[in-house]
Amino acid sequence: MKTQVNSADSSIHFMDFSSFEELTQHPKILVNLLTNYCNIFGEPDVWNEQYSAEEILEKLENELSGHATMRLCINSITNEVIGFCWAQLLNGNQIIAAIQSIHFYQKYGTPKIDESLQTLIGHKSSIYVHDLGINKSYRGKIPLEQLICPVIENLSNQAQTRNLVFWSVSDTCIAWLAKKVGIDVALTLGKMQFFEGEFPTMEALESIVA
Numbered sequence: 001m002k003t004q005v006n007s008a009d010s011s012i013h014f015m016d017f018s019s020f021e022e023l024t025q026h027p028k029i030l031v032n033l034l035t036n037y038c039n040i041f042g043e044p045d046v047w048n049e050q051y052s053a054e055e056i057l058e059k060l061e062n063e064l065s066g067h068a069t070m071r072l073c074i075n076s077i078t079n080e081v082i083g084f085c086w087a088q089l090l091n092g093n094q095i096i097a098a099i100q101s102i103h104f105y106q107k108y109g110t111p112k113i114d115e116s117l118q119t120l121i122g123h124k125s126s127i128y129v130h131d132l133g134i135n136k137s138y139r140g141k142i143p144l145e146q147l148i149c150p151v152i153e154n155l156s157n158q159a160q161t162r163n164l165v166f167w168s169v170s171d172t173c174i175a176w177l178a179k180k181v182g183i184d185v186a187l188t189l190g191k192m193q194f195f196e197g198e199f200p201t202m203e204a205l206e207s208i209v210a
Contacts, residue, residue: 020064040133049103089159092121129166
């Protein structure tokens with residue numbers, strides 16, 4: 001685990017974890033993460049998902065195994081988790097299984113997802129972004145590139161691949177950032193947009209997001 005202060009705002013810092021075991025060494029942060037996860041994805045206007053603490057703990061344990069990286073954004077004054085992002089190296093079948101476990105997919109997905117995604121992803125291993133969330137009151141205040149890019153770069157160095165897969169819905173900041181770094185929508189199924197492509201090097205990324 002390592003910590004980095006946000007250079008633009010000293011009241012915000014980031015904590016990086018490479019395993020579930022590392023995360024459990026910070027029980028107060030873990031409990032706060034569970035609370036914020038439920039609050040963010042329970043918002044009725046977009047996700048409207050209901051997860052129990054037990055479901056999220058099981059999810060974290062599975063998704064922070066093997067090659068994986070998590071970054072939490074913390075309010076340095078209140079010690080509240082205000083943002084999170086984590087990713088894992090998975091093969092095509094594992095990515096599909098991860099998507100099928102998401103409540104949003106279970107509500108709004110389509111049965112065509114298996115065949116279409118298998119064609120898109122194949123069997124190769126890719127960096128898959130499991131989850132990304134920012135507390136509603138902090139949206140627009142946390143630089144997305146500082147929350148997301150170090151996670152992908154760290155995992156890319158571990159896994160020796162820059163191929164990235166993730167999904168979102170249209171008109172979100174994530175969809176905008178993906179377009180900015182040159183990763184296009186590869187597939188649309190129902191309300192879900194799937195992105196797949198090579199993540200830029202940090203040097204190239206700095207020039208893109210500047």
